[in-house]
Amino acid sequence: MQVDKKVVAITGGARGLGFAIAQRLGKQGAQVALLDMSAEALDSAVSSLSAEGIAAQAFVVNVADEQSVQRAFADIAERMGPVSGCVNNAGITDDGLLIKAKEGVVEKRMTLSSWQRVLDVNLTGVFLCGREAATQMVEAGHEGVIVNISSISRAGNMGQSNYAAAKAGVHALTVTWGKELARYGVRTGTVAPGFIETEMTASMRPDMLEKIAASVPLKQLGEPDHIAQSVAFIFENDYFTARIIECDGGLRL
Numbered sequence: 001m002q003v004d005k006k007v008v009a010i011t012g013g014a015r016g017l018g019f020a021i022a023q024r025l026g027k028q029g030a031q032v033a034l035l036d037m038s039a040e041a042l043d044s045a046v047s048s049l050s051a052e053g054i055a056a057q058a059f060v061v062n063v064a065d066e067q068s069v070q071r072a073f074a075d076i077a078e079r080m081g082p083v084s085g086c087v088n089n090a091g092i093t094d095d096g097l098l099i100k101a102k103e104g105v106v107e108k109r110m111t112l113s114s115w116q117r118v119l120d121v122n123l124t125g126v127f128l129c130g131r132e133a134a135t136q137m138v139e140a141g142h143e144g145v146i147v148n149i150s151s152i153s154r155a156g157n158m159g160q161s162n163y164a165a166a167k168a169g170v171h172a173l174t175v176t177w178g179k180e181l182a183r184y185g186v187r188t189g190t191v192a193p194g195f196i197e198t199e200m201t202a203s204m205r206p207d208m209l210e211k212i213a214a215s216v217p218l219k220q221l222g223e224p225d226h227i228a229q230s231v232a233f234i235f236e237n238d239y240f241t242a243r244i245i246e247c248d249g250g251l252r253l
């Protein structure tokens with residue numbers, strides 16, 4: 001699909017990977033709908049994109065909330081037209097071990113609220129936004145592409161029961177939707193980033209980040225535009241659906 005003049009919704013678009021994806025698709029002519037939590041962050045993202053000549057509009061949303069998502073997608077359709085693309089990128093981490101024991105006594109456990117919060121945003125959010133996007137694509141009678149952002153952690157990662165489970169689920173949605181929606185001309189794809197330099201990774205301990213960078217075969221963290229390039233490939237390649245692109249510098253957890 002050529003994204004020129006097409007409406008593409010990008011969740012978590014105010015910063016990090018979502019912003020880089022908006023920049024790349026926007027430069028290819030897409031009209032980007034940025035969906036994020038904070039009106040302030042969205043305004044500054046829209047201003048930066050507009051300064052680069054990109055058509056962008058802001059939509060405040062909590063992807064984990066059904067009504068909020070339905071409202072945001074209805075607003076997009078009203079202000080910009082029905083979406084042809086949707087990049088489900090919004091995500092959070094809330095790391096912790098399942099249990100932590102000392103001398104046979106369990107001192108700490110992952111709380112249900114930590115589990116639920118991450119599942120709500122990272123998996124239910126993808127379901128809710130994907131459902132609205134698919135509905136608009138099919139009812140508009142035009143082709144569409146849904147890209148879900150997973151993670152290298154989907155294979156299972158220490159301290160990330162919640163995040164790893166959600167990110168594995170995200171790719172299962174891509175495969176399921178690829179099969180279900182092909183008949184309507186809607187394709188899907190997952191991008192699974194490794195460690196990329198964004199605010200999310202900036203919150204990790206610097207010594208941890210150095211260790212990670214040293215363990216990557218390409219010996220560095222990725223840049224947000226590396227992920228945006230993978231997303232753009234899925235949009236462009238009309239024989240790609242239900243599959244995953246791993247963009248991680250060759251790292252395996």
Ligand SMILES: NC(=O)c1ccc[n+]([C@@H]2O[C@H](COP(=O)([O-])OP(=O)(O)OC[C@H]3O[C@@H](n4cnc5c(N)ncnc54)[C@H](O)[C@@H]3O)[C@@H](O)[C@H]2O)c1
Binds near residue numbers: 012014016192
């Ligand atoms: N940065 C990495 O190394 C990396 C690696 C693998 C996967 N990922 C995934 O890529 C995606 C983007 O990561 P990032 O590094 O840009 O993160 P980030 O924290 O820099 O940006 C995430 C954006 O999502 C928004 N967001 C969070 N919860 C939301 C909600 N409930 N509703 C709407 N918006 C919400 C935030 O406000 C923020 O603008 C995430 O899904 C993340 O899990 C990132």
